[in-house]
Amino acid sequence: MAETDTNPGYDRVILGGQVMDPASRLDAARNIGLRDGRIAIITKEPLRGRDTIDARGLVVAPGFIDLHSHGTSAETYRFQSLDGVTTTLELELGTSDVDAWYRERSAGEAINYGVSIGHIKVRMSVTGDSGTFMPVDNGAYRVSTPALTDEIVKRIEIGLGEGAVAIGAGFPYTPAATRGELLGVFRVAAATKTPVHVHITPGVAGLKEALSLAIESGAPLHVAHINSSSLAETPVMLAMISDARAHGHDVTTEAYPYTAGMTEIQSATIQDIYKSAPDARLAEIEWPRTGERLNRESFERYTRIGGPIVVHTNTEQMVATAITNPLTIIASDAYWQNGTGHPRTTGTFSKVLGRYVRETHSLSLMDAIRKMTLMPAQRLEARVPTMRQKGRLRVGADADITIFDAASVIDRSTYREPSLPPVGIQHVIVNGVSVVANGQAVDGVAPGRPVRAPIDRR
Numbered sequence: 201m202a203e204t205d206t207n208p209g210y211d212r213v214i215l216g217g218q219v220m221d222p223a224s225r226l227d228a229a230r231n232i233g234l235r236d237g238r239i240a241i242i243t244k245e246p247l248r249g250r251d252t253i254d255a256r257g258l259v260v261a262p263g264f265i266d267l268h269s270h271g272t273s274a275e276t277y278r279f280q281s282l283d284g285v286t287t288t289l290e291l292e293l294g295t296s297d298v299d300a301w302y303r304e305r306s307a308g309e310a311i312n313y314g315v316s317i318g319h320i321k322v323r324m325s326v327t328g329d330s331g332t333f334m335p336v337d338n339g340a341y342r343v344s345t346p347a348l349t350d351e352i353v354k355r356i357e358i359g360l361g362e363g364a365v366a367i368g369a370g371f372p373y374t375p376a377a378t379r380g381e382l383l384g385v386f387r388v389a390a391a392t393k394t395p396v397h398v399h400i401t402p403g404v405a406g407l408k409e410a411l412s413l414a415i416e417s418g419a420p421l422h423v424a425h426i427n428s429s430s431l432a433e434t435p436v437m438l439a440m441i442s443d444a445r446a447h448g449h450d451v452t453t454e455a456y457p458y459t460a461g462m463t464e465i466q467s468a469t470i471q472d473i474y475k476s477a478p479d480a481r482l483a484e485i486e487w488p489r490t491g492e493r494l495n496r497e498s499f500e501r502y503t504r505i506g507g508p509i510v511v512h513t514n515t516e517q518m519v520a521t522a523i524t525n526p527l528t529i530i531a532s533d534a535y536w537q538n539g540t541g542h543p544r545t546t547g548t549f550s551k552v553l554g555r556y557v558r559e560t561h562s563l564s565l566m567d568a569i570r571k572m573t574l575m576p577a578q579r580l581e582a583r584v585p586t587m588r589q590k591g592r593l594r595v596g597a598d599a600d601i602t603i604f605d606a607a608s609v610i611d612r613s614t615y616r617e618p619s620l621p622p623v624g625i626q627h628v629i630v631n632g633v634s635v636v637a638n639g640q641a642v643d644g645v646a647p648g649r650p651v652r653a654p655i656d657r658r
């Protein structure tokens with residue numbers, strides 16, 4: 201053992217795991233040494249450190265990066281860490297006050313965190329919407345005017361100057377926003393090379409609208425949850441995105457592995473569809489606290505109360521099409537409020553690894569890891585250069601590492617029990633510090649740091 205004693209000391213070593221790195225295509229047993237929150241060495245040689253993680257029989261991957269998450273509380277950060285997530289970003293709704301959002305988390309969180317400046321949230325703030333999470337009145341329905349557009353655009357520019365990771369938008373949540381208003385937002389995005397993360401109006405026409413804004417302005421476009429925005433049109437809409445990319449446009453997309461979505465019953469996107477839909481369609485909606493499917497009477501009653509609903513509109517076949525397409529990044533759309541939420545909050549990444557990789561063989565393990573690590577990092581690198589240190593296992597990269605058992609990893613959460621953690625995610629390391637050890641959350645640690653674009657206050 202004498203020769204190993206001469207190794208420089210590492211803070212921690214991860215020994216004997218199958219190291220899988222999509223950027224370098226390394227897929228081999230290696231030892232990893234960590235120092236000062238970064239990867240210091242990846243080697244076949246023996247290593248010693250002050251602390252040792254035995255990874256024999258386990259896969260060692262870059263920590264998972266989630267481009268789409270709501271909740272952004274200590275509770276949801278803990279849930280997501282148990283699913284292997286080391287960086288989680290709220291880029292769709294975002295915030296209207298970027299400085300305040302980061303300040304609220306400055307004491308540290310379990311995992312790395314970041315936010316967009318959100319068109320929805322800015323519109324709610326500027327119009328004085330009475331909703332707390334999503335627009336329910338003025339933010340959704342206040343008519344666009346040149347003055348309103350100017351104010352919204354100005355607030356988005358301020359958010360970008362404060363280091364927002366992206367611009368968020370959700371067209372069905374803001375039905376009164378005109379094309380001119382949205383084009384104003386996209387032009388700011390183009391000028392700052394900022395991707396616009398959009399919840400499009402569902403269907404082909406909605407994707408065409410988003411693509412035309414991106415192409416006219418030159419802004420990078422990221423289409424949120426293509427699964428729930430495409431449903432039966434998933435193949436054609438993925439082909440449209442592929443075609444736009446082939447023509448040189450910077451367009452990306454993401455998916456989560458569930459056939460049902462979740463949103464707020466009072467939101468415009470639900471009310472505008474289901475208030476005028478045939479009564480029979482209300483059975484698509486589940487009230488998760490009781491598991492009941494809604495009818496006209498219960499829909500109106502729960503609309504008065506408010507709260508999250510589960511919306512069952514997709515098929516397993518279309519979800520599999522979305523998840524396994526080479527274009528899609530895996531992103532959870534994690535949703536958790538007042539003690540309840542969608543099972544994707546706790547199960548997205550483990551479900552893809554267990555179900556689509558191991559059980560149905562519809563995705564290789566390396567491709568699945570790429571969709572969870574390298575691809576989301578690359579989406580943000582032009583805007584956030586520090587993302588070049590994430591999503592990879594290489595010397596100098598941030599020590600954000602997820603270690604799992606490929607033979608057993610699987611989600612356990614359900615629509616009735618959405619908080620159940622997965623199995624098989626054994627160790628999750630954020631900036632060199634374990635937030636999950638032996639499958640259990642480690643309490644009292646907050647190694648997560650802000651992910652933020654360079655600040656430029658003018």
Ligand SMILES: [Zn+2]
Nearest residue numbers: 292399424425
């Ligand atoms: Zn959405």
